[in-house]
Amino acid sequence: MTGRTxxxxxxxxxxxxxxxxxxxxxxxxxxxxxxxxxxxxxLGVVPMALYKHVANKEQLLDGVVDVVVxxxxxxxxxxxxxxxxxxRILSARAALLRHPWARRVMESKATPTPxxxxxIESTIAIFRAGGLSVDLxxxxxxxLGSRIFGFTQELYNDSxxxxxxxxxxxxxxxxxxPHSAAVADSRRHQQSSVVGSGCDDQFxxxxxxxIVLDGLERLxxxxxxxxxxxxxxxxx
Amino acid sequence: MTGRTxxxxxxxxxxxxxxxxxxxxxxxxxxxxxxxxxxxxxLGVVPMALYKHVANKEQLLDGVVDVVVxxxxxxxxxxxxxxxxxxRILSARAALLRHPWARRVMESKATPTPxxxxxIESTIAIFRAGGLSVDLxxxxxxxLGSRIFGFTQELYNDSxxxxxxxxxxxxxxxxxxPHSAAVADSRRHQQSSVVGSGCDDQFxxxxxxxIVLDGLERLxxxxxxxxxxxxxxxxx
DNA sequence: ACCTGAACACCGTTCAAGT
DNA sequence: ACCTGAACACCGTTCAAGT
Numbered sequence: 001m002t003g004r005t006x007x008x009x010x011x012x013x014x015x016x017x018x019x020x021x022x023x024x025x026x027x028x029x030x031x032x033x034x035x036x037x038x039x040x041x042x043l044g045v046v047p048m049a050l051y052k053h054v055a056n057k058e059q060l061l062d063g064v065v066d067v068v069v070x071x072x073x074x075x076x077x078x079x080x081x082x083x084x085x086x087x088r089i090l091s092a093r094a095a096l097l098r099h100p101w102a103r104r105v106m107e108s109k110a111t112p113t114p115x116x117x118x119x120i121e122s123t124i125a126i127f128r129a130g131g132l133s134v135d136l137x138x139x140x141x142x143x144l145g146s147r148i149f150g151f152t153q154e155l156y157n158d159s160x161x162x163x164x165x166x167x168x169x170x171x172x173x174x175x176x177x178p179h180s181a182a183v184a185d186s187r188r189h190q191q192s193s194v195v196g197s198g199c200d201d202q203f204x205x206x207x208x209x210x211i212v213l214d215g216l217e218r219l220x221x222x223x224x225x226x227x228x229x230x231x232x233x234x235x236x
Numbered sequence: 237m238t239g240r241t242x243x244x245x246x247x248x249x250x251x252x253x254x255x256x257x258x259x260x261x262x263x264x265x266x267x268x269x270x271x272x273x274x275x276x277x278x279l280g281v282v283p284m285a286l287y288k289h290v291a292n293k294e295q296l297l298d299g300v301v302d303v304v305v306x307x308x309x310x311x312x313x314x315x316x317x318x319x320x321x322x323x324r325i326l327s328a329r330a331a332l333l334r335h336p337w338a339r340r341v342m343e344s345k346a347t348p349t350p351x352x353x354x355x356i357e358s359t360i361a362i363f364r365a366g367g368l369s370v371d372l373x374x375x376x377x378x379x380l381g382s383r384i385f386g387f388t389q390e391l392y393n394d395s396x397x398x399x400x401x402x403x404x405x406x407x408x409x410x411x412x413x414p415h416s417a418a419v420a421d422s423r424r425h426q427q428s429s430v431v432g433s434g435c436d437d438q439f440x441x442x443x444x445x446x447i448v449l450d451g452l453e454r455l456x457x458x459x460x461x462x463x464x465x466x467x468x469x470x471x472x
Numbered sequence: 473a474c475c476t477g478a479a480c481a482c483c484g485t486t487c488a489a490g491t
Numbered sequence: 492a493c494c495t496g497a498a499c500a501c502c503g504t505t506c507a508a509g510t
Contacts, residue, residue, distance in 0.1 A: 036503060047503090048476060057503065107343070110392060117413055120391070124415040138422045142440035143447055145389035153381035153389050155356070156346060177353055179360040186374045203462070204378035208448075211379055215447035226439070272484060283484090284495055293484065 013045055015053045019063045023099065026064070031101035036060070061105050066115040068102045071095040072150075075122055081130020082213055088123060089209060092150030103151055123148055132220050139226060140216050147212070152205055249281055251289045255299045259335065262300070267337035272296070297341050302351040304338040307331040308386075311358055317366020318449055324359060325445060328386030339387055359384055368456055375462060376452050383448070388441055 021043055026034050036057055040047040054060040073091040075084050096103055112120065127137040147153065165184055174181035257279055262270050272293055276283040290296040309327040311320050332339055348356065363373040383389065401420055410417035 035501085037501085046476060048505095051504085052475095104343075107340075107393075112392070114412075117416065121413040121416045124419055128415055134418050134422045138419045139440065139443055141419060142390065143444035145444065146391055147389065148391065151389070153383065153387070154378065155382055155384065156348065157343075176350075177357040179364055180353065180357045182370050183360055183374045183377060186370045204375065207375055207462075208379040208381065211451035212444075212447055215451055226443075271482085273482085282495060287485085288494095 013043060013049060013053065015063065018043065018050060018053050018060070019067050022060065022064050023067050026101045027099060031104060034061075034064075062109070062113045065102060065106055065109070066113055068095055068099045069115050069119050069149075071098070072119060075126050081126050081132065082217055084126045084130070085123065086209065086213060088126065089144075089147060089150055090206075092148070093152070093205060094150070096150045103149075103157070106149060106151075107146075120148070132216075133225070135225055135227070136216070136220055143212055143216065147209060152201070153208070154204075249279060249285060249289065251299065254279065254286060254289050254296070255303050258296065258300045259303050262337045263335060267340060270297075270300075298345070298349050301338060301342055301345070302349055304331055304335045305351050305355050305385075307334070308355060311362050317362050317368065318453055320362045320366070321359065322445065322449060324362065325380075325383060325386055326442075328384070329388070329441060330386070332386045339385075339393070342385060342387075343382075356384070368452075369461070371461055371463070372452070372456060379448055379452065383445060388437070389444070390440075 018039070022034055022039055025039060025042055036050055037047045039060075040050050043050075050060070054063065072095050073088070075088055077084075079087065106116075124137060124141070127140060128134070132140065141148070145153075170181050170185050173184065254275070258270055258275055261275060261278055272286055273283045275296075276286050279286075286296070290299065308331050309324070311324055313320075315323065342352075360373060360377070363376060364370070368376065377384070381389075406417050406421050409420065
């Protein structure tokens with residue numbers, strides 16, 4: 001009977017509140033701030049109370065990823081397959097920019113959750129509705145890979161904190177690695193849209209994405225098939 | 237004076253032995269088997285003894301990555317830039333296939349070690365020697381991204397243990413996600429070179445790599461520049 | 473029957489005590 | 492001066508004791 005007062009003092013914990021709290025904790029303090037103990041403290045409960053809603057930490061992270069994936073905009077049925085896929089991937093990228101820690105969590109997973117599977121399914125559906133064969137769609141998924149989720153595939157992703165590389169650093173780099181310094185320095189001559197970074201990340205993302213999408217479109221127009229005699233994949 | 241007997245009983249620990257032991261431990265038992273405590277035990281020393289050779293665990297992992305990166309074959313100067321880059325990346329991929337845990341370790345790093353910087357430098361040198369502009373080389377590095385290191389960018393990389401997806405699983409998947417099931421099923425009709433996996437990972441890797449390299453070659457031939465009026469990146 | 477605090481088996485690293 | 496064992500501050504999860 002005394003348990004009844006708990007209802008008045010505090011909302012019962014539920015899975016939704018656990019997950020959205022975990023997302024906001026990660027947004028504010030990074031993924032390393034999500035431990036069962038710290039999250040429980042944030043929720044004002046004992047650590048073991050979380051185990052009423054998730055079986056273990058892995059299941060918690062699955063749920064957290066699902067929250068992020070659900071933020072990705074659904075496909076626009078009025079677009080042709082190429083702009084539709086492009087818009088979808090850019091929406092996924094936007095979601096990951098809001099939750100930069102989510103990429104690492106997703107990469108640590110070995111199998112997709114049903115929510116992620118739904119996302120993949122609807123993305124495949126865009127290709128198929130656009131007339132691409134099952135075969136080419138299969139290879140397209142491999143070629144796009146985790147870019148489907150909006151992942152960038154830069155050499156070093158974690159330089160989000162740093163702004164442009166200071167000139168002194170490039171000067172020093174030039175003494176040992178001149179080519180690298182020259183390429184790094186070419187960033188600062190692009191004043192197009194630079195905000196915090198020395199590089200226009202959005203431009204580079206779209207540049208790489210368009211190379212792949214254009215290559216796939218070319219193969220599609222050629223009626224390319226993997227069982228046909230092998231030539232250079234995207235030439236002709 | 238009694239310390240002298242230590243020399244007879246056991247070789248003095250040195251950094252090289254620490255790193256090569258760490259690599260073989262990871263090869264045999266996975267990256268989670270590398271902890272300062274377990275590694276020390278494997279070497280027959282007390283955990284704190286490792287701190288004579290590395291400042292902390294991060295520095296240990298840096299050294300371990302360096303061992304793997306040094307296994308990548310140097311560029312072949314007799315080849316044109318495209319086949320040279322292609323061969324280099326395939327050599328990097330081969331190194332990662334021997335040390336599958338290395339990818340995750342490299343991704344956890346925020347900045348490159350000098351050894352990794354040497355690798356990047358020599359790869360950039362291939363592009364420049366082939367006549368690509370600094371500008372295009374810059375974008376090429378972004379477009380290839382971590383593929384430079386031989387990283388695959390599949391949706392799920394950790395399915396190395398599993399063989400082909402069993403037909404029953406595809407049947408079940410088909411009920412909820414028909415497109416995904418069809419695409420997954422298209423794997424089993426490629427009997428080209430399948431060894432353990434249901435998919436020809438080498439083919440898919442080269443397929444995606446060639447799309448990017450062919451796109452870059454096309455832009456190079458067009459004299460493409462990022463400062464020129466923007467069109468679809470790789471079309472024309 | 474339910475909840476939960478203590479405990480377990482780890483981890484990287486600090487630090488002071490012992491030689 | 493050097494080495495190193497105990498200790499610290501964590502972690503995810505188990506489990507039995509208490510209500």
